[in-house]
Every structure is written in C-alpha cells, then in structure tokens.
Amino acid sequence: MLRTRNFVHQYDLLRCIQCGRCTAGCPLSLRSPLNIRRIIYQFLVRDQLDIKQIPEIWDCTTCTTCTLRCPKGLDPALILIGMRRVLTEEGRIKPTVRDALESTFKFGNPWGRGKAKRADWAQGLNVKNLSEGANAEILYFVGCTPSYDDRVQAVARAMVKVFEKARVDFGILGNEEMCCGSEMRRLGEEGLFEFLMEENLETFKRYDVKRMVTTSPHCYNTFKNEYEGLDFEVQHYTQFVADLIQRGQLTFSGEVNRVVTYQDPCFLGKQNGVYDEPRAILQSIPGLQFVDFDRSRERSLCCEGGGGRMWVEASTGGERLAEIRVKDALELGAEVIATACPFCMLTLEDAVKTTGAEDSIQVLDIVELVAQAIGDQ
C-alpha cells in the first residue's frame, strides 16, 4: 500500500480541479481503462492506495497529451511514472520490463544484445569512430534501436548517406555508446537512469563532444531536457537536416514521387515543439506530395511506442493506436507513412502487417526518404 500524502505534495495534486481535460485527451482511453483524472482523485480522497490494483498505469506511453492539456500546469504523466517507480523498486514488474532493465544495466541496451555488436550496423561504411581515436565536429548518437534492430539499422545507414552528401564532419561512439536512459526512467527505474546519465556524461566529456545529433526523439528529449550538466547543443536530426537543406548544404538530385503523410513522434512534437522541421524536409523533397493527418501536431495520435511501452503489452485488447493510424493514412490516400522515431517506425510497421496493408502502404523514416532523393553520389 502506498501512502498518498507524499504523492499529493510531490506532484502538487491539490491544484487539480478535476476538470478531466487530461483523461479526455488521453489517446490510451480508446483501448485502456487508464483514467488519470480518477487516479488523481483517489490520491486526493484516500490515505492509502494499492497500486498493484491499477495495472493500467503500465498502459501510459508518456506521450504527455495530458500535460499539454492541463489548465493548471500539472504533469499527470509524471504521477504515473512515480507510481511505476514504487513497483519497480519493489521488483514486482513484468518479466519483459525486468529483462529490458537488466539488459540495459549489463549491456547498455534494452534489447539483450552484446555491447561489442553495437556498431555492427556501420560495417562497410566509412564512419569515424570517436572511441577509436577519431575526431569529429558532430557526434551522431545512433541510439539502441537503430544500432541493433534489423529494420531500423537502415535508418542509421541512411543518416550516414545524408551526412556524407552534405559533407558533415561527424563520428559515432561505437561500442562506447550506451542507452540514454529515457525509457528506463519512464519504466520507473530512476536509479538506472541516473547510472546511465553519469556514464554517458563521462563518455561525452572523455571524447570532448561539442555538438550532438540523435536519431531518436527519445534520446534527444532526455539529453536536452533531463541530463544535468550536459553543456553542449543537442539536436534531433530533423532539425539538423532541415537546416542543412535551408542553407543549401544538402541538395536533391532525385525525386520521390509518392504521397506521404507524417506521424508526429510525441517526444519530438508534443514534448519539444518540433513540428515544422520534419514537414519542411518532406516538402522540400522533389516530387513528394505531402498530406497531413487530420490529427496532427499537438493533436497527433500516439503510436504507443513510448514510455517503455516497447516492453509492455497493453493491459487490454482492442485496436492498437498504430493500427488506427495506418487506416487513417490509407484513407488519406498516402502511400508512405513517414516518421522520425525508431519506436514509431516499429509500432507502425507492425500495424501495417496486422492490418494487412503491406501492399498499399509503407513506413519510412524521413531520413530514408531524404536518402532516396539525394540519389547516388
């Protein structure tokens, strides 16, 4: 049993007016009993709460729609993470979550893959490796999923192609790159997050990192907003590439003659206000016809890949949000759903398969479309 008093103070819950904007906007309410307004209410009226009786707290993707909508400036998603922390500290968590956390502690990635294989995706490419003594102006922080996942490795390789075309002086950390900790923190493992933050800050210092570009909005968000003492510029690649195009440093020689829509990653859009750069990149690609989802930007529908949900199946059945997204895209007449996040990529690709839409629509990362349009060098 959890004593509610500390939570009420820690998260300033007395300011909650129970208006319900949080729950009304929660994308998970489409398929989960998760009701953050009711949870806050229980914190306010009860002395103790048995968190184990509220398994749907693991359904939250930490997309932060609730936070954006709260008229009192509260952060409801943080309350759920705080509740997860209690359970994680007790060690009573789903085996898939446990395995992801243990793997991250042992191997520096949640995918159970060996440290020594982290840079295998770059084999055959001429990528500078800072951990092998190279120097570069920009650190390309690849991230765990682009490093190890077969599908998303192609995104990292497309990134290299784009950087090379624009003559960007970049390097990677190779096998010394480690999980950023974003998802671990959201799974309630604050100690692991702190451990990873300390390790990573030390690595960045050791290689004198001055500027960083990330593949994943999750790494970007946590480095930019959560790392204490990180004193250089961090950009998501969509910001960096949009700038390259605008300054004429990256030009297109090919065309992508396809109708493309765009899935806003929550950690890029809702949490960091980066809505325009990804769209600017897509609209600058010759031949590409861009159509926006009805629910886009602040109102974008989460793909369910964030908040550690890559390792947690939802507590209830029902249509996955990514499946709704694929159907919406088909209705729009899109041939490609573009995204800019490894988790969106994986959840949407799964949804394309489960909805049987493989012949009609494809999921591509924005940087893959850019790589297609710059042609062969």
Add this chain to the structure above:
Amino acid sequence: MDIVVCVKHVPDTTEAEIGIRDDEKGIKKEGLVFDINEADNYAIEEALLLKEEFGGSVTVLTVGPPEADETLRMCLAKGADRAVRLTDERFEGSDGYATARILAEAIKDMDYDLVLTGCMADDDEAAQVGVTLAEMLGIPHAALVISTEVEDGKMKVHRELEGGLHEVLEIELPALFTIQTGINEPRYASIFGIRKAMKKQIEVLDLEDLGLAEDAVGEMGSKTSLVKLFIPEVTTQATILEGSPEEVSSELVTILKNEGVV
C-alpha cells in the same frame, strides 16, 4: 523456514565472442559481463517466496572470487538476509565434487530447513554440485524441481522428467532441491536497491575458517580434472536455404517431411 541458497557468479556468454585461454583450461574473461547463474536466480526467488509466506531467513552462499559480491549484493537487494562468500586461492580448480565439499563445510553448522541450488551452472553445465552437496550433508534431495508446496515438517515437490512426465515427491525436511528455471518469475533488483545493499556486510570465509584440509579442495580435492577446453571446428553440414520466404518455407517443409520430422 530457514533457507540456504547456493549461487554462482558466471559470465553471460549469450551474445559474447568466447576466446580460449592459452593454457586451454578456461575461457578469456576480459570484456565478459558476469551475472548470477540463471537457474540460481530462480532458486533465490523461490527461497524469498517461501520466506515471504512462512517467515524465516534466507542466507545466500557462493564459492567465488571477490567480484562475486555483485551477485551476492543483488540477492541481498532482492531480500536475502545474509550473504557469505567462500574465497581462497586454494579453491581454484575445484570440480563439482570439491566445490560441494567447500559448500558442505560452510553449511553443515548452520541452522537450516532447506538448501536450494540452481539445477545447473551456465558455464560448466555439470549439474553436480546440488546433488553432491545433499549427499555430503546427509539430507534427501530432489533435482530439477519445478514447483514446491510446504506441508507439516515436509515438502511436496514436482519434478520434470523426460518425455514430459511430472513426478511428485514428498520429502522430509531438511532437504535440498535443485531448482529448474521457470519455477517462478524472478523479481527485479533495482539499482537503488543494489546500492543500498552495498551497506550490508558480506561475510568472507577461507580454507582455514572452514577448517578444511588443503588436499580436500582445488585440483587435489577434485575427482575429475580438466584436460582441455576448445572451440569445435565449424563443419559444413548445414544447408542454407535461399529464396523468397514462401520458397524457403515450402522447401523447409519438404525437407522436414522427407526426414520424417513432421
């Protein structure tokens, strides 16, 4: 119920490239990540579940180098009450028999109702220590246990046998069980929990503390001696099917049918 759990700190080799030492008596340990032996992780969980239901204590015990403290601390973080490490240079080279001898000396004077070990260690896969230890302690044992029930002064255990059979045994306590993986769902030890466990003391005992003779441990005390460890040569008997997923899968079905597998 007072329970002693024997655990081993082993290298995690699932994703690692294994190299053999020059003397061919072991693997190169540089760069390897070490962790609690998988089956032992289920054994410690089973002990903690029994303690949570029936009260008592859990003592965790290991024969190993100082680095094995990592595994002991994780067990303490999960809820073990006491940790003991048996460390001595002269223990090196012990086989399953000699290792069981070291553990038996440490356990025999403890108050215990139950001793649990994993069914097998991931590194040498000998599955010897548990049952040998039971013999040395003079207590009954059950190997490959997949569920436990407590009865008055006795326990009922299920064992997994060949061919998918289950055997149910009733055993008088004190007894020793070697625990099969899957018996429970091991809990997670958080980083804060492990850091807190750094404050708990780990008792360290050596050959003299245990009162063992030098020739009872290490290579001298062993019944087997390791001749050579090597990586088998890659043979060319594997067939790699090529083509589209449809072609490959239908070819695979044909092969399986021809071989009488399905």
